Amino acid sequence: MITLEDLTKVFPAPGGGDPVVALDGIDLEVGAGQIHGIVGRSGAGKSTLIRCLTGLEKPTRGSVKIDGTDIAALDGPELRAARREIGMVFQHANLLDSRTAARNIGHPLEIAGIGREKRAARVSELVDLVGLGGREHNHPAQLSGGQIQRVGIARGLAAEPKVLLCDEPTSALDPATTRQILALIRDLRDRLGITVLMITHEMSVVREICDSVTLLEDGRVVQSGALADVASDPHGPLSSELIPLPPAPTGISARVVDCDYGADPENPRAVATSEELVRIAEGYGARAQIVAGTIETIAGRQVGRVQLALRNEDDTPITEKGLAEYLRDLESRGVVAKEAAS
Ligand SMILES: Nc1ncnc2c1ncn2[C@@H]1O[C@H](COP(=O)(O)OP(=O)(O)O)[C@@H](O)[C@H]1O
Ligand SMILES: [Mg+2]
Known part of the structure; x- marks a missing residue:
């Protein structure tokens, strides 16, 4: 038209x-x-x-x-x-x-x-x-x-x-x-x-x-x-304009990462829910907890900007290597992921 x-x-x-x-x-x-x-x-x-x-x-x-x-x-x-x-x-x-x-x-x-x-x-x-x-x-x-x-x-x-x-x-x-x-x-x-x-x-x-x-x-x-x-x-x-940034968590003793994710019909590996972010972390021996986030469903598709606190299973801080591997995996699944500035 x-x-x-x-x-x-x-x-x-x-x-x-x-x-x-x-x-x-x-x-x-x-x-x-x-x-x-x-x-x-x-x-x-x-x-x-x-x-x-x-x-x-x-x-x-x-x-x-x-x-x-x-x-x-x-x-x-x-x-x-x-x-x-x-x-x-x-x-x-x-x-x-x-x-x-x-x-x-x-x-x-x-x-x-x-x-x-x-x-x-x-x-x-x-x-x-x-x-x-x-x-x-x-x-x-x-x-x-x-x-x-x-x-x-x-x-x-x-x-x-x-x-x-x-x-x-x-x-x-x-x-x-x-x-x-x-x-x-x-x-x-x-x-x-x-x-x-x-x-x-x-x-x-x-x-x-x-x-x-x-x-x-x-x-x-x-x-x-x-x-x-x-x-x-x-x-x-x-x-990032459409989905507001969540307020940063305070007083947390863990490594915190920012993740922007969204379902992508053309990428079957794309992270489509916040639960997947948590599940993928388990593969690296890490426990991910969502500590802040904005999750919306727009036209039937979930889109989110969340912050995850990452710790090892035994509650010790996650290693540099574990964190780097996790972030790399997320990137390959269409997520923009980076450690939050502390
Ligand atoms: N009649 C005009 N003469 C000279 N420059 C203009 C005129 N109208 C707009 N501009 C310039 O064109 C650009 C776009 O302006 P505009 O369309 O009003 O933007 P917006 O509506 O997005 O704020 C600006 O740099 C503005 O200064
Ligand atoms: Mg105008």
Whole structure:
């Protein structure tokens, strides 16, 4: 549904210095009905990417296809028509204070010249769709943050777009409201089959609703793939972002090792559970105890970052050799394992 090929955007330098390469040859494919997350630090190129997708910014090179149409090659009325296929949701809905929720939702339809009756019918559909029934005649000042964002989402969906671009839609919301809004977005995808691109800096958002995710750094794709794949790949940069590091254990008299592991369908020897880490240690005459850890199951696959305290069977500290052999074995099973800094 969304296909980016060699998408590149270079801004001329302010004041004649080096030009700024905001996007540097991005290739990306997002299938219809997918929720795809774009993550990256400030300055990575996320906003520029969104602006290229909406046609607000012309790429220096490359194509931006939405449902087969190259947005980058369009101008004027053609571009305006293509843009109707794209809905936008922002961090702040920026509603018009003087208008009710319903009239805010209907605003884009009014601009598009849709007649009064048709507009009213569509707005009432949208009010139900986003769960705002009973609130449609309220003004923004009478709505909660979550309700305001529901209005923003309904407004983004007013023209029945095929793609919904969400730019930090929950960054201004409390955790409980965030969950409700994410559940709504997922539900809308399920019911409407809409494709969602979710720009966010919150890894919890990615964990909760994204099917796939791309990490941008300095305008380049550093890692991209299905959520279960990137989360369970301990060698990629996203797994450590997605799975928080457990707090380090204190007051332990044993050698402690950090292990990042995850099931890998392509490697039958890959460590897929924390129990396996313990069992493998027994083969080296060692007793491994999980002393800290974050274990999650993402898309049915266990992913973990755990710390193990290692001792010999007789409770003496594990030898250098035993530890080295154990770590080597784990490495061969796809685990990123190293002795914790003490
Ligand atoms: N209009 C512009 N002119 C010059 N440089 C820009 C412009 N817009 C963005 N940039 C630069 O491009 C890079 C990417 O910016 P941006 O897309 O806003 O990143 P993000 O949204 O991930 O924080 C940054 O180095 C930023 O300074
Ligand atoms: Mg930005």
